[in-house]
Amino acid sequence: MRNKTFFYSIIxxxxxxxxxxxxxxxxxxxxxxxxxxxxxxQQGNHELTIGKKRTSESALLIxxxxxxxxxxxxxxxxxxxxxPGEHTIxxxxxxxxxxxxxxxxxxxxxxxxxxxxxxxxSIAEKxxxxxxxxxxxxxxxxxxxxxxxxxxxxxxxxxxxxxxxxNGEVVExxxxxxxxxx
Numbered sequence: 315m316r317n318k319t320f321f322y323s324i325i326x327x328x329x330x331x332x333x334x335x336x337x338x339x340x341x342x343x344x345x346x347x348x349x350x351x352x353x354x355x356q357q358g359n360h361e362l363t364i365g366k367k368r369t370s371e372s373a374l375l376i377x378x379x380x381x382x383x384x385x386x387x388x389x390x391x392x393x394x395x396x397x398p399g400e401h402t403i404x405x406x407x408x409x410x411x412x413x414x415x416x417x418x419x420x421x422x423x424x425x426x427x428x429x430x431x432x433x434x435x436s437i438a439e440k441x442x443x444x445x446x447x448x449x450x451x452x453x454x455x456x457x458x459x460x461x462x463x464x465x466x467x468x469x470x471x472x473x474x475x476x477x478x479x480x481n482g483e484v485v486e487x488x489x490x491x492x493x494x495x496x
Contacts, residue, residue, distance in 0.1 A: 339394040341378035352395045353453035355403060356479060358462025364470075369411040373461045373474065376446065377404035398455040404492060407445045407463040407472055451476045451487035459485060 340346060341355070358373045374390040375383050379401055384390035390406070449461055458479035465472045474489040 339375075339383045339391045341381050341383050341394040342397045343381070344397075347395070347397070349395075350456050351398075353398055353455060354393050354395055354458040354479075355401075355453070356393045356458060356460045357390065358460040358475075358477075360462050360464050362465060362467055364411055364465075364467050367411065369409075371410060371463050371465055372408045373447075373463045374406040374408050375403065375461075376406055378402075396453055398453055400450065400452045402448050402450045403461060405447050405449060405461055405463070405474070407447060407474070409444065409463075409465065412444065445472070446492040447472075447474050447489045448492050449474050449476060449487055449489045451485055 342352075355375065355378070357375055359370060360372075361368065361370045363369070375392075375394055376385065376390070377383060378394060378396055383394050447463075451459070453459060460477050460479050462475050462477070463472050464475060474487075476485040476487040477483060478485055
Protein backbone atom coordinates (compact mmCIF):
# COMPACT_ATOMS: atom_id res chain seq x y z
CA MET A 315 0.00 0.00 0.00
CA ARG A 316 2.82 2.36 0.86
CA ASN A 317 4.53 1.74 -2.49
CA LYS A 318 1.33 2.58 -4.36
CA THR A 319 0.97 5.89 -2.54
CA PHE A 320 4.60 6.75 -3.26
CA PHE A 321 4.15 5.80 -6.93
CA TYR A 322 1.01 7.96 -7.32
CA SER A 323 2.74 10.85 -5.55
CA ILE A 324 5.64 10.70 -8.01
CA ILE A 325 3.24 10.64 -10.98
CA UNK A 326 1.37 13.69 -9.61
CA UNK A 327 4.62 15.60 -9.09
CA UNK A 328 5.77 14.94 -12.65
CA UNK A 329 2.35 15.86 -14.05
CA UNK A 330 2.38 19.16 -12.17
CA UNK A 331 5.93 19.90 -13.32
CA UNK A 332 4.88 19.15 -16.88
CA UNK A 333 1.99 21.60 -16.69
CA UNK A 334 4.11 24.25 -14.98
CA UNK A 335 6.87 24.01 -17.59
CA UNK A 336 4.61 24.96 -20.49
CA UNK A 337 6.61 28.17 -20.92
CA UNK A 338 4.71 29.99 -23.64
CA UNK A 339 1.05 30.62 -24.20
CA UNK A 340 -0.65 30.09 -27.54
CA UNK A 341 -2.47 33.34 -28.28
CA UNK A 342 -4.31 32.34 -31.43
CA UNK A 343 -7.17 30.05 -32.43
CA UNK A 344 -6.32 26.87 -34.29
CA UNK A 345 -3.82 24.05 -34.17
CA UNK A 346 -0.29 24.56 -32.86
CA UNK A 347 2.14 25.90 -35.43
CA UNK A 348 5.90 25.41 -35.65
CA UNK A 349 8.10 28.29 -34.43
CA UNK A 350 9.01 29.36 -37.98
CA UNK A 351 5.36 30.17 -38.77
CA UNK A 352 4.50 32.16 -35.62
CA UNK A 353 5.86 35.27 -33.90
CA UNK A 354 6.78 35.52 -30.22
CA UNK A 355 5.78 38.43 -28.00
CA GLN A 356 7.79 38.92 -24.82
CA GLN A 357 7.25 40.79 -21.58
CA GLY A 358 9.77 43.61 -21.30
CA ASN A 359 11.40 44.71 -18.06
CA HIS A 360 13.12 48.02 -17.41
CA GLU A 361 15.24 49.23 -14.49
CA LEU A 362 15.40 52.88 -13.51
CA THR A 363 16.21 55.21 -10.63
CA ILE A 364 13.47 57.37 -9.13
CA GLY A 365 14.90 59.85 -6.65
CA LYS A 366 17.69 57.84 -5.05
CA LYS A 367 15.88 54.51 -5.18
CA ARG A 368 16.66 51.84 -7.79
CA THR A 369 13.45 50.20 -8.98
CA SER A 370 11.90 48.45 -11.99
CA GLU A 371 8.85 48.23 -14.22
CA SER A 372 7.37 45.53 -16.44
CA ALA A 373 4.91 45.23 -19.32
CA LEU A 374 2.82 42.27 -18.16
CA LEU A 375 0.98 40.44 -20.96
CA ILE A 376 -2.79 40.31 -20.38
CA UNK A 377 -4.57 39.82 -23.69
CA UNK A 378 -3.76 39.34 -27.37
CA UNK A 379 -6.60 40.56 -29.57
CA UNK A 380 -9.54 38.85 -27.81
CA UNK A 381 -7.58 35.99 -26.19
CA UNK A 382 -6.75 36.30 -22.50
CA UNK A 383 -3.19 35.15 -21.69
CA UNK A 384 -2.65 36.40 -18.13
CA UNK A 385 -4.14 38.05 -15.07
CA UNK A 386 -3.35 38.82 -11.44
CA UNK A 387 -4.51 35.43 -10.10
CA UNK A 388 -3.18 32.97 -12.69
CA UNK A 389 -0.06 35.01 -13.40
CA UNK A 390 1.38 36.66 -16.47
CA UNK A 391 3.31 34.74 -19.14
CA UNK A 392 6.81 35.94 -20.03
CA UNK A 393 6.09 35.09 -23.69
CA UNK A 394 3.22 34.14 -25.99
CA UNK A 395 2.97 32.97 -29.59
CA UNK A 396 0.87 34.75 -32.23
CA UNK A 397 0.18 34.27 -35.92
CA PRO A 398 1.79 36.85 -38.24
CA GLY A 399 -0.17 40.06 -38.84
CA GLU A 400 -1.44 43.08 -36.95
CA HIS A 401 -2.27 42.52 -33.28
CA THR A 402 -3.49 44.58 -30.37
CA ILE A 403 -1.85 43.50 -27.13
CA UNK A 404 -3.20 44.56 -23.75
CA UNK A 405 -0.47 45.02 -21.17
CA UNK A 406 -0.45 45.96 -17.53
CA UNK A 407 2.29 48.51 -16.88
CA UNK A 408 3.54 47.30 -13.50
CA UNK A 409 5.61 49.92 -11.68
CA UNK A 410 7.30 48.39 -8.66
CA UNK A 411 7.69 51.73 -6.88
CA UNK A 412 3.89 52.15 -6.87
CA UNK A 413 3.18 48.69 -5.45
CA UNK A 414 2.63 49.47 -1.78
CA UNK A 415 0.36 46.43 -1.35
CA UNK A 416 2.86 43.76 -2.43
CA UNK A 417 3.05 41.88 0.86
CA UNK A 418 -0.70 41.90 1.64
CA UNK A 419 -1.37 38.54 -0.02
CA UNK A 420 1.55 36.93 1.85
CA UNK A 421 0.35 38.25 5.21
CA UNK A 422 -3.24 37.25 4.40
CA UNK A 423 -2.04 33.77 3.44
CA UNK A 424 -0.10 33.34 6.67
CA UNK A 425 -2.94 34.58 8.84
CA UNK A 426 -5.91 33.23 6.90
CA UNK A 427 -4.66 30.37 4.77
CA UNK A 428 -5.42 30.12 1.05
CA UNK A 429 -8.77 31.90 1.30
CA UNK A 430 -7.29 34.73 3.41
CA UNK A 431 -4.42 35.08 0.91
CA UNK A 432 -6.85 35.20 -2.04
CA UNK A 433 -8.99 37.85 -0.34
CA UNK A 434 -5.95 39.92 0.66
CA UNK A 435 -4.49 39.55 -2.85
CA SER A 436 -7.75 40.67 -4.42
CA ILE A 437 -7.89 43.75 -2.18
CA ALA A 438 -4.22 44.51 -2.90
CA GLU A 439 -4.85 44.24 -6.65
CA LYS A 440 -7.79 46.64 -6.52
CA UNK A 441 -5.77 49.16 -4.48
CA UNK A 442 -2.57 48.88 -6.53
CA UNK A 443 -2.25 51.86 -8.90
CA UNK A 444 -1.48 50.75 -12.46
CA UNK A 445 -2.43 51.39 -16.06
CA UNK A 446 -3.45 49.04 -18.82
CA UNK A 447 -2.33 49.94 -22.32
CA UNK A 448 -3.41 48.69 -25.73
CA UNK A 449 -0.36 48.31 -27.98
CA UNK A 450 -0.90 47.72 -31.71
CA UNK A 451 1.81 46.54 -34.11
CA UNK A 452 2.43 44.09 -36.95
CA UNK A 453 4.32 40.83 -36.40
CA UNK A 454 6.22 38.67 -38.87
CA UNK A 455 6.60 34.89 -38.77
CA UNK A 456 9.73 33.63 -37.04
CA UNK A 457 10.45 36.94 -35.30
CA UNK A 458 10.37 37.86 -31.63
CA UNK A 459 9.18 41.17 -30.16
CA UNK A 460 9.61 42.76 -26.72
CA UNK A 461 7.02 45.17 -25.32
CA UNK A 462 8.51 47.47 -22.67
CA UNK A 463 7.14 50.26 -20.51
CA UNK A 464 9.72 53.01 -20.00
CA UNK A 465 8.94 55.73 -17.45
CA UNK A 466 10.70 59.09 -17.44
CA UNK A 467 12.08 59.38 -13.85
CA UNK A 468 11.49 63.18 -13.68
CA UNK A 469 7.99 63.45 -15.14
CA UNK A 470 6.80 59.86 -14.39
CA UNK A 471 5.28 59.82 -17.91
CA UNK A 472 5.30 56.37 -19.48
CA UNK A 473 6.20 55.43 -23.04
CA UNK A 474 5.43 51.96 -24.38
CA UNK A 475 7.89 50.65 -26.96
CA UNK A 476 8.08 47.52 -29.09
CA UNK A 477 11.51 46.28 -30.19
CA UNK A 478 12.74 43.45 -32.35
CA UNK A 479 14.31 40.98 -29.88
CA UNK A 480 17.02 39.87 -32.32
CA ASN A 481 18.48 43.26 -33.25
CA GLY A 482 16.99 45.76 -30.77
CA GLU A 483 15.44 47.93 -33.49
CA VAL A 484 12.28 49.81 -32.53
CA VAL A 485 9.19 48.46 -34.31
CA GLU A 486 6.50 50.86 -35.50
CA UNK A 487 3.64 50.68 -33.02
CA UNK A 488 0.93 52.73 -31.36
CA UNK A 489 -0.35 52.65 -27.82
CA UNK A 490 -3.10 54.20 -25.74
CA UNK A 491 -4.35 53.89 -22.17
CA UNK A 492 -7.14 51.37 -21.78
CA UNK A 493 -7.88 52.10 -18.14
CA UNK A 494 -6.20 53.30 -15.03
CA UNK A 495 -6.46 52.01 -11.45
CA UNK A 496 -5.51 54.70 -8.94
